[in-house]
Amino acid sequence: MEIYRIACLVAKSNFMRWKKDGRILLTFLLMIVLMIRYFSGLSSFGIKYHTKITPFLLSVVFADCDITNGLLKILVCFGWVCLLCDVPVRDPFLTYIxxxxxxxxxxxxxxxxxxxxxxxxxxxxxxxxxLILLPSVSLHEFWGSTITQILKSDEYQVLYLGNLVLPRRVISIIYPYGAQILGFLAVWLQFWFLGMVMYSINFCCKSNTLGIAAAVFLILLDPVVVYCGASMTTKWMYRFSPVNWSSIENWTIVGQTQPVSMTYAYGMYAIMIGIGMFWTRWRCIKEDIRVDERL
Incomplete structure (x- = not known):
């Protein structure tokens, strides 16, 4: 148990750096601004027409689309890269840590x-x-009359959705709290995996550039696969694009013609995270520790 206590202290020291790092605060502020920008239309519609909406909207945040420009999923993934672009945390005191x-x-x-x-x-x-939709939030409806009415009208979609994408298949088949639970686990594993990609590559290269580039490549691969994998003959591409797996509308639970199963998504995330942990553990053993005599 001592090793876990020490590990938690190391993790805590990394989190303590967030208080002094303006990049972290700026990233969270930008994500809040983005969320307000994308969900304000739904909020305005609910207030204007007295309609309700579910608070379980993570599957909407991570809805897939073949248009990269303005896709909320891509932007929040970039936010994650900004948060963890410095892993493994290296500073003049790393040797002593x-x-x-x-x-x-x-x-x-x-x-x-x-x-x-x-x-x-x-x-x-x-x-x-x-929180943005709080004035019209309700736990007593399905997805809510706000979403159902907007989906029925092309005019409402233009006026109130903007670049926000609503996953129609998920909305029509899965209860919102079910989609929230399934999506939460998938999104968590996706971010964990992207973090391990940056950590593993940065660890080997002693530089953050290649790790960030690899994570950004995987993120931008998402809309490319959605566009190129639209036909039945090219859906195999989804199996090689991890960021696509966090979107529930790509799972077979919403349609047997969808490219990946829930088991495949969770299982592959777990396997790749495990490989990353094993690799970094081996690299950690080989890490050359040098004492900086200037400290």
Missing amino acids: VLRSGRKGWWLGENIYICASAFGYTVFLSVIPA
Whole structure:
């Protein structure tokens, strides 16, 4: 149990840096502004026409589309890259942190930090839309009359949705709280996986550039796969695009013609996260520790 206590202290020290890092605050503020920009139309519609809407809208935030420009899912994923672009956290005191916590404790602490950050960011993205729509939120309806009425009218969609994409299949088949639970786990695993991609590559290259580039490539691959994988003969592309797996409308639970199953999405995320943890553990053992005599 001592190793877990040490690892938690390492993770806590990483979180403590957030208070002094303007990049973190700016990222969260930008995400709030984006959410207000995208969901204000639904809020205005509900207030104007006295309609209701569910607070469980994470599957709407991560709705897929073949248009990258303005797609909310892509923007919030970029926000995640901004939050974790510096993993593994390196500073002049890193050597002493590793020496005091041990290689295993430091490695485990970094992994806990990535996992906890992914969970917290997913919670943040789940709560903000509900707060924006609070005047018209209701727990007693399905998806709510706000969404159903907007989907029935092309004029309302132009006026109140803007670039916001509503996952029609998910809305027509799955209860909102069910979609929220399934989507929350998928989004959490997606962010955890992207964090491990940056962590693994940055660890090997001693630089953050390649890790960030790899994560951005995987994120931008999402709309490309949606566009190119529209036909039945090209749906196999979804199996090689991890960011697409966090969108429930791509799962077979909303239609047997959809490209990936829920089991495949969860299982592949878990496998790739495990591979990343194993790889970084091995690299941590090989890490050269040098004491900076200037400190």
